[in-house]
Amino acid sequence: MMMYALAAVLLGVGLYGLLVKRHLLKKVLGLLIVEHAVNLFLIQLGYIDGGIAPIRTAGEEAAAFVGNAVDPLPQVLVLTSIVIGLGLAMLMVALTLRIYQRYGSLDADRMSELKG
Amino acid sequence: MSDPQGMSIVVRVVTRWLFGLILIFGLAVALFGHVTPGGGFAGGTIVACAFVLAILAFGGSRGPGAAFARWASSLDATGALSFLVLAILGYTAGSFLHQWAARGELFTLGSTPSIVLLNLAILLKVGAGLFAGFIAVAVFEGAAGSEKGADA
Amino acid sequence: MDPVLIGLTVFVILGSLAALEMKSLLSAVIAIGVVGLGLSIVFLLLGAPDIAITQVVVEVIVVTVLIRAAARVPEETPTLRASRARTFAGAGVALIAVGLLAAAFQTLPAFGSQRFAPALWYLENAPDLTGATNVVTAILLDFRAYDTLGEATVILTAVVGALAVLRRPERPKEGSHV
Numbered sequence: 331m332m333m334y335a336l337a338a339v340l341l342g343v344g345l346y347g348l349l350v351k352r353h354l355l356k357k358v359l360g361l362l363i364v365e366h367a368v369n370l371f372l373i374q375l376g377y378i379d380g381g382i383a384p385i386r387t388a389g390e391e392a393a394a395f396v397g398n399a400v401d402p403l404p405q406v407l408v409l410t411s412i413v414i415g416l417g418l419a420m421l422m423v424a425l426t427l428r429i430y431q432r433y434g435s436l437d438a439d440r441m442s443e444l445k446g
Numbered sequence: 447m448s449d450p451q452g453m454s455i456v457v458r459v460v461t462r463w464l465f466g467l468i469l470i471f472g473l474a475v476a477l478f479g480h481v482t483p484g485g486g487f488a489g490g491t492i493v494a495c496a497f498v499l500a501i502l503a504f505g506g507s508r509g510p511g512a513a514f515a516r517w518a519s520s521l522d523a524t525g526a527l528s529f530l531v532l533a534i535l536g537y538t539a540g541s542f543l544h545q546w547a548a549r550g551e552l553f554t555l556g557s558t559p560s561i562v563l564l565n566l567a568i569l570l571k572v573g574a575g576l577f578a579g580f581i582a583v584a585v586f587e588g589a590a591g592s593e594k595g596a597d598a
Numbered sequence: 599m600d601p602v603l604i605g606l607t608v609f610v611i612l613g614s615l616a617a618l619e620m621k622s623l624l625s626a627v628i629a630i631g632v633v634g635l636g637l638s639i640v641f642l643l644l645g646a647p648d649i650a651i652t653q654v655v656v657e658v659i660v661v662t663v664l665i666r667a668a669a670r671v672p673e674e675t676p677t678l679r680a681s682r683a684r685t686f687a688g689a690g691v692a693l694i695a696v697g698l699l700a701a702a703f704q705t706l707p708a709f710g711s712q713r714f715a716p717a718l719w720y721l722e723n724a725p726d727l728t729g730a731t732n733v734v735t736a737i738l739l740d741f742r743a744y745d746t747l748g749e750a751t752v753i754l755t756a757v758v759g760a761l762a763v764l765r766r767p768e769r770p771k772e773g774s775h776v
Binding site for chain 1: 615653713
Binding site for chain 2: 647648650651652655656658659662663666667725726728729730731732734735736738739740743744746747750751753754756757760761763764
């Protein structure tokens with residue numbers, strides 16, 4: 331329970347950054363933190379006490395492996411999610427740079443007052 | 447890239463040494479992804495890291511960086527295309543994305559050739575894709591506020 | 599309940615708070631790198647070495663990209679301080695979200711007590727059915743290869759998007775308004 335709550339707190343921190351910060355790069359950082367929190371939560375869901383990695387090694391009994399390994403399915407989802415997160419971060423940074431070039435400012439509030 | 451010369455001589459020499467090693471490491475991580483931790487995604491990102499290091503050390507407009515940059519996006523497309531071709535090859539065994547190659551003994555490199563090849567396709571795709579994205583951000587030369595609108 | 603695990607997670611939370619509150623952009627970016635690396639150790643302790651490797655390398659590239667972006671905008675961007683009311687409102691909304699999530703998580707089985715049903719089937723049959731003894735890879739490239747195909751498409755789209763957004767702008771004609 332405690333561990334799930336910590337993931338929720340991490341998500342809250344990222345949400346706070348997204349809502350309160352006015353600097354666009356800070357907002358990007360907030361979104362990255364939310365992403366981290368979701369990944370962490372998914373990995374926590376698959377864990378069992380004393381769990382080992384879901385990778386069978388040559389000398390290992392199949393029954394012992396099935397009994398001890400953690401859930402591989404969330405790991406697969408998180409693996410793709412991490413790499414997509416990297417592509418997303420690049421796209422966000424690209425947009426931020428373009429916005430800065432166009433408006434000469436990274437203040438989200440000022441930007442919404444200006445007309446394109 | 448504001449500094450076309452890249453970084454100091456120390457960084458450049460070390461990069462020349464490390465570049466091949468990082469490439470080989472990434473390739474190994476992808477190649478043995480079906481028996482050890484790793485796989486196409488991790489390996490591809492490591493390979494992209496090697497090229498990012500090269501472009502940072504040697505500068506964007508000179509050295510190997512520029513040559514890599516030209517190839518990155520076509521390699522990206524090659525990776526996606528080879529993934530699709532491997533997936534379509536699955537029709538020879540029954541359906542899309544089916545394992546088509548003969549399988550070997552467990553715990554060896556040849557235990558599942560089709561997954562190994564798919565891993566390598568992902569490596570190409572992810573590595574080249576991320577590197578192309580990095581170039582787009584790193585080589586971007588828009589001066590601050592040079593395209594300023596009405597706000598001045 | 600591993601104290602090391604809890605300590606590392608708290609460290610990650612503090613690091614992300616620091617990343618958001620730092621004045622200097624460059625320090626904030628480095629703090630986000632610390633967050634990612636700490637998280638990768640958490641993943642390793644939670645039995646996910648695949649994720650840990652990927653997280654480390656991805657974090658390196660993210661930090662490099664962010665540093666280049668942070669170096670491009672002036673350090674002294676006009677002091678962007680949110681108003682007091684907005685800070686409290688944002689923090690309140692975040693707190694409510696955390697509370698709702700924590701309440702929802704009460705319905706989950708306790709941390710580390712059980713796996714979901716499909717996990718056992720995958721662990722038991724994946725090595726023999728696919729020939730890949732790394733079950734994560736077996737699911738990624740065999741059972742759920744369609745996901746991976748779609749995921750590769752998403753990366754392609756994101757990168758093409760970044761390239762399109764940052765393409766070299768055509769030189770505006772004299773006197774024309776861009």
